[in-house]
Amino acid sequence: MLSIRKIWAVARVSLLELLRRRDVYVALILAVVLVVPLSTVNFFGVEGIVRHLREVSLLLIWLFSVVIAITTAARQIPGELQRRTILPLLARPIRRSEVVLGKYVGSALAASAALLLFYLCYVLLTGLLSEPQAETTRMQATLMHMDMTMGQAILMHLAFVWLLTAMTMAGSLILTVSANLTCCALVAVGMLLFGEQLPKIADQAVFPASWIVRLAHYVLPHFEFYDSRVRLIHEWGAYDWGVLAIVLLYTLLYIAFLMIFSTLVFNRKRL
């Protein structure tokens, strides 16, 4: 049996690390510094234009969420090995699978916390910058941005971060840190951009390439599922809960697979 208490104890280390890292705050300030001047640009004297601000802010949030998720997860276990704290850790009455799970939960929660902070700023910013409609105050306008679509979009983005963290963690056990960072960033960005098009690309490609692309389509995590930016920016409304549930189930199954894989690899790891 796995002990929740031990997993949580390990997870808290990663959370504390993120809390004391400066990158998140730097990223947040960078995002605000980029978006705020954009909001002051005058487009032919027409006021109340908001979608481009949403576009840029969400792009930055996605970018930073990828960066934060993979840099957090990629360093967890290699960091333990490099600091050699893995030895006193494993000398405690703890299973290796508990260490892997704790590290995963910790980095996933850390990345989620950072993401929620980003979305909080997003909601505040877009709320404050949007033109208040008749008889709503700024505050009400801000709150109006927190609707169902927004909630679902955040949930999807959280699921994205969890899956990406799991993938990076699994990668960190079989690749060097820099190779893992590069691969995970490539897969995440590549799937976000082209994930939906892979079958068509495979149709058009010639033999070896077409097989590789098709394999990627079936094997790699479909990160493009989670991208709800168009829905959010252009007000397409909420997801159908059925498909949302399917995607969350997919996420959980994929994460479970990656965690079992990681545990098996870590159990055989020589220290």
Added chain:
Amino acid sequence: MKKPSALSILGGLLLLLAACALAPRLSGHPGLRPPQAEQPELLSVLFGESRVAIGERLYYLADVYYHAGIGYANHRNDHHHDHHDGHHHHHDDDREAALFPFAGEDAAESAAPLVDHCDHDHHDGHAQHHEDSRRREHGGDWWIRINRRLKPRGHRHLHGRREEREILPWLWAAVKVDPKHIDAYLDGAYFLAERLGRPDEGLRMLDEGLRHNPGSVRIYFARGTMLFHRFDDREGAFSTFAQGREAWLEQWEDWRQTMACGQTEAEQPDTLIYYRLLGYMGHIAERQERPEQALALYGEALPFSPSPRLRDQLLARIEGLEAR
């Protein structure tokens, strides 16, 4: 040491948030407007040769925005074979709308609708598409199906000023990055003048386009029609059309010379726009009681009639004038 630095970060954050809250109030202040003249140069230095591609991309984004975030690429994916044509069709459609922004209203205004008005309704065409894609919504593996259910599909346009203004930033950026992007000027001016009730800004945009693209017949034409319909400025419109006519004739002459040199690839200047320029000029001359000039202009237009029906119409008009 740790605490104060965390505090200062938080403080900085709060200050920035305060700045965001203030920014929209201040941006209207004339002293705070960014200097407009310097920007294009800065951007061209920044982007170098790639700015044409970036400008095209931004212009494309404006179209994506007009279709509520759904690009051609997505449409094309839905229906791979026949869609390719459909897409171009749609594309040309939009370009035509930009070319003749006021064509629809001409007819109502009794003026010279020297254009065949058989163009299909944009919306009907797309509704058909939508049906097709619905029918194709089956098949594919799990991943394809999930994606289909997740991504917004279908054809939607922005409606009303509140939504339509959203495409402006991309057109703005497109002409800032690539000042030679004539389509972006035309679309921007069209949206400003026709959809957003800002003809003054539309005219300013066309003037800026002319400054960067001297001799652009399409911009002259758009400017003339805008002056004619939106500002009711017949003289202004006439002289703009006249400038456009001169520019066109110059291009025509150049083209003929290159053809004479045996260079067969040179692109022929668009005769339809010339025909329409002359039509508007003739119409204005007619209104301003200068029938001889109107006759001359119509006569000049006659060989360029795009269809036999319009040619007959034009002939009837000429006969009417001669009868007077």
Added chain:
Amino acid sequence: MPEAIRIDNLGKTYRGEQEALRNFSLTVEQGEVFGFLGPNGAGKTTTIKILLGLLDASYGSVEIFGQDPRQPATRRQLGYLPEIANYYEFMNVVELLRFYGNLSGLTRAALETRIDQVLGLVGLEEFRRRSLRRFSKGMLQRTGIAQALLHDPKLLILDEPMTGLDPLGRRQLREIIMDLRQQGKTVFFSSHELSETEVVCDRFGILRDGELCWCGKPGEVVGDGEVNLERIFLRMVNQPALAPKNRQAAV
């Protein structure tokens, strides 16, 4: 009562043909303080890692209180000081000890009192709030000792506990070990500090090239009347290497 440590015919060959341990057997009784000596690269750390279940043996077996150390439950009664560790630099020492205490299953109240106690023992009370990033080498070593003692284990396995400690720190450590012996705990430590070892331990073993070449008590007379541990050590270590054939015969 099972032995605290039982090593049976242990052998370890690292990947890359590095033979670190060879047919090595040893038992340590409960309540004993055992000094584990040997030149650099003799295989002391390798033995300790196998004892903790961090490394698998190539052949042979180890038992801690009669149980397999690879089972987490076995390690509950075990405190370990690693040879080198840079503890989480973004924490302070109290946070670090809380973390390890939680993993060892201490209750919250017990944990806080134990933290105060061990910090007092290793002399780190005044640095409770200082980030580990700014700890000196000796302070980190004391931190390591504190985490090994934290859950009051029955068996302590310390890998070179004296390194980096100042004279005062060494004396404190000596006192700690004496105390543990008083309480009936078992201590197994590797060291290069022969004089310290001699004072503290009940028994010691000398490892050379992965083989135990001497095991005895301090003050025991060796061969031609040698009592001084340093001399014994040098003599054992400087013996010409056994030829492979003889080695087989010796076992």
